[in-house]
Amino acid sequence: MKHAFDIHGSQVVIGDELADFALPSGRELSLLEQLYRQLWPEEENPRPSRLAILTDENTGRHCLPVLREVLHEEFVLLEMPAGEAAKNIDTCRQLWTDMLEAGLDRHSLLIVLGGGVPGDLGGFCAATYMRGIPFVFLPTTLLAQTDASIGGKLGIDFAGVKNLVGLFSQPALVFIYPGFLFSLAFRQMLNGWAEVVKHALIADAGLWASIRNLAAPDIATAADWLISSIEVKRRIVEADPLERGMRKLLNFGHTIGHALESLFLGTENELLHGEAVVLGMMAEAAISHRFGLLSEQELNDIESYLRSRYPDTSGHLAKADQKRFFQLLRADKKNRAGSIRCTLIGPIGEGHYDVEVPEEVVREVVF
Structure with a gap:
């Protein structure tokens, strides 16, 4: 099965087979070959001057061998460390140097094979190298497949602050292959599941009703809820690609969540992004109830659901x-202007962005 979205000029495809991405069928071009024709339509045999693939230690070990089976082209392999701690200017500096030494020019193409961190940083480096070269995302984690690879937000952490430096630039193509999810540890699946829950709570009460009875994300049915989750993000990004208004709905759980994620980064109590967002969603749902937006029953349902699936976070x-x-x-x-702004919800399936929240209220619900 193949499902395609167009999101602000970026093609997003969910495919059952990785071969759809890079291996021609004999009757039709692969998605990668179709992309070459779109990027360089004036050429008789369009190809990038250099094809490069960025991995981290994890995707280089688990996912690159799978991609090699279908990608019958020469490429330059670029590598970066795994984890949020690597999403910084020093890693960018090394990657830009590696790209230059490998001979990448403005006619080159970068494929980012990885989760949210390689996507954020790799896309940022591609979008700024020589003032921008085209890039493709092959997201390998649930977090990246349902959220981070979609919408064109790119960036790095700086001065201890999450995503402080970045820009908006759309990937030329995002190919989502659910088969990569089998390489993930269960904690990483739950990490990405937090974003599926977020999409349901801010804009799709029907999705919330369908997933709240799932004990855990089921890879066998991943395409079904991935489509629903991505559709939420598609609608929002299409309406507001540069986050001037409606796109701020996607920040539910992230104002408080990002602060907690940055706080524990590099410590023995480090939180994954989705785990921090879960704490942020519980806190911002509680604020929503205090502000009269969310009913007590809805708040109880959300808290019960998240605490049962993420029992190790509240400590x-x-x-x-x-x-x-x-x-x-x-x-x-x-x-x-110095005031804390959160996205709140209420009722479930409806979000409210740019809500000013006093610090004392945050302190009361978080601590």
Whole structure:
């Protein structure tokens, strides 16, 4: 099965077979060959001057061998460390150097094979190298497949603040192959599942009704809920590609979540992005209830669901340095004129962005 979306000029395809991406069938071109023709239509036999693939240690070990089976082209292999701690300017500097030394020019193409961190950083480096070269995402984690690879947000962490430096630039193609999810540990599946839940809570009450009875994300049915989840993001990004308004709905759970993620980064209590967003969603749902947007029953349903699926996250709050947490919260790029801005929900399936939330309210619901 193949399902395709067009999201602000970027083609997003969910495919059952990785061969759809790179291996011609004999009757039709692969998606990669079709992309070459779109990027360089004036050429008789369009090809990039250099094809490069970026991996981290994990995707280089588990996913690159699978891609090699269908990608019958020479390519330059670029590598970066795995994990959020590598999403910084030093990694960018090394990657830009590697791209230059490998001979990549403006006629080159970068394929990013990885999760959210390689996607954010690799896309950022491609979009800024020589003022921009085309890039393709092959997301390998649930977090990247349902959220991070879609919509053109790229960036790195700086000065301890999550995603402080970045830009908007759309990938030429996103190919989502659910088969990569079999390489993930269960914790990583739950990491991405948080974004599926977020999409349901902000804009799709029907999706919430269908997933809340699932004990855990089921890879066998991944295409079904991936389509519903991506459709939420498609509608929002199409309406507001540069996050001037409606796209801020996608920040539900992220104002408080990003501060917690940055707070514990590099410590023995480090949180994955989705785990931090779960804590953020519980806190921002509680604020939504206080502000009269979310009913007590809806709040109880959300809290019960998230606590049962993410039982090991709430204990982090007792270990938090509250002073540093609020420093990070005040530095969040979603704030305005020194006031903390959150996306709230209520009723389920409806979001409210740019809501000013006093610090004392945040303190009460988080700590």
